[in-house]
Amino acid sequence: MAIRCLLALLILQVALARDYYDILKVPKGAADSVIKRSYRKLALQYHPDKVKGSEEEKAAAAKKFADINHAYEVLSSEEKRRIYNRYGEDGLKQHGAQGGGGGGGGAADIFSQFFGGAFGGGFGFGGGEEEEQTPKGHNVRVDLEVSLRDLYVGTTVRVLRDKPVARPAKGTRKCNCRNKVVTRQLGPGMFQQFQQQECQECPNVAYARETEALNVAVEPGMSDRQEVVFFEEGEPLLDGEPGDLNFVLRTRPHVRFERAGNDLRHNLTISLVDALVGFSTEVEHLDGHKVHVAAAGVIVPGHVVRLPGEGMPLFEHPDRHGDLFITVTVAFPKALTEKQKAAVRETFKGLHDEL
CATH class of the missing domain: 2.60.260.20 (Urease metallochaperone UreE, N-terminal domain)
Known part of the structure; x- marks a missing residue:
């Protein structure tokens, strides 16, 4: 009887455990740069000052925001991520490496590292330096048909994604081109300004097709036309970041x-x-x-x-x-x-x- 109770408790703990990779919407083997960019986007999306609606909706967003910050705190640390990958959330607790976990000052500190002085003691977005925008490839939108039952109980849809991937190729190419403003003095009190293009030589690349299996999580209560976003799974861009892949849920009519x-x-x-x-x-x-x-x-x-x-x-x-x-x-x-x-x-x- 005691063994059965222990097994039931272990099963319950596994069911209640949070999947930090799922929270940040990244694969388990994601690079640090991918985790960082995904955190940046999700933190802005669920920040309490960005969410409009009822008090319940704001409270839900605040909880999501805290979970996102806690997941990033773990996965951005090499030691914590190693422990989590091997022993899960319970292992972090046993090793005393779980971190803040509940939001509050910890969430604010992590967020402020990305967005400068954006907090100022609260959750406002004023102040701080504007982050440099990195060029992105095109976003891809794909309709994903689901049944009304799928939206009622939740499900996982496995999708094969065929996409172009940049691979090393022979030769070099000119890239990172930018226009530089040059000022030239023509005489006393006379100046000329013109734009001069600067280029750098970089290793050449070529696009190859790659097929990857994606698991799209359809959560209970999701609505028709709601989007499930896979960051950086869209079209690639040389010298920039890939776009995003957005699955748009489309509900099939139900007979009853x-x-x-x-x-x-x-x-x-x-x-x-x-x-x-x-x-x-x-x-x-x-x-x-x-x-x-x-x-x-x-x-x-x-x-x-x-x-x-x-x-x-x-x-x-x-x-x-x-x-x-x-x-x-x-x-x-x-x-x-x-x-x-x-x-x-x-x-x-x-x-x-x-x-």
Whole structure:
């Protein structure tokens, strides 16, 4: 019994452990420069001063921002990264090398190293020197079809990416060309300014095609047309950084459910008898669990039953859900026999007078 409890505890710890590479959206073997650039982009995206919305959305962004900073603190350290790769987050704790982990001053310090005096005691973006912009290749946008069930429970889609990669080639080339402003004095009080191009000789390169497998994480509650970004997986650029690869989620229509924000809508057809006396039935949800639906009394076509908490999970809050709205449609018989008509008339005799 004790061994079973220990195994369950270990499994729970593994499930709850954070994947620092996934947080920074980089592969496990990523170079330090790739980790650094990915951190820079994510830190700006989730910085509390950059996120607009409700207090809950801002709180979620602040937590994400702290996780991003903690992940970078670990992966940017050769010692911490080595321990993490071998023993995971628990190993960092045992070696006392986990770092800040909770944001606060640690997150501010790491962020300020990238963006100069951007904090000034708070989270503002004023001050500091503007970072030099590095040329980037073109971003690539790819539509990725997913099912409504994928967006409900989450999934991982494996995609093969065929891309051009720069490889060493024979010879040299002129690169890093830039225009330099030159000032020449022509005489007393007379100056001439002109631009002069400077070039450097660099090793030559050639493009080759390379196929790489990417795992696109579709998280519960993601929305249609939401983008999943793979930094520097876009088109390469000589003497610059590669662009990004953006997967745009496209939801395939579902035969039974329709999404409306965080809510779900479903059409339920019942018989005329059920419409007159009430009904009780079950509807199979996207993940296979059964949802009980019932209504008493006479139900008119178009009646809506609302089931709280049976809608889509909220993105980054998968423990919370929208609602499920079920619209009732009544299936009328195509025809009645004379005997059935007489029985109906007898059954509802005097009902018109009561109404």
